[in-house]
Amino acid sequence: MNSFAEFLGMGGYGMYVWPAYGIAFVVLLLNVVLPLIQRKKLLRDLALKQKRKQQ
Numbered sequence: 001m002n003s004f005a006e007f008l009g010m011g012g013y014g015m016y017v018w019p020a021y022g023i024a025f026v027v028l029l030l031n032v033v034l035p036l037i038q039r040k041k042l043l044r045d046l047a048l049k050q051k052r053k054q055q
Contacts (some may be wrong), residue, residue, distance in 0.1 A: 010017050
């Protein structure tokens with residue numbers, strides 16, 4: 001258990017390292033999720049525009 005605590009503490013730099021990892025993970029996640037959301041919205045808007053054009 002002591003080695004796990006040492007790992008999390010990272011020699012006293014853990015309080016800087018782990019938030020940096022967290023921020024990096026959030027940014028990477030947003031780089032995947034936001035384009036998917038935008039794509040879905042674009043496809044929905046195009047389908048609606050196509051439907052209006054056909055009527």
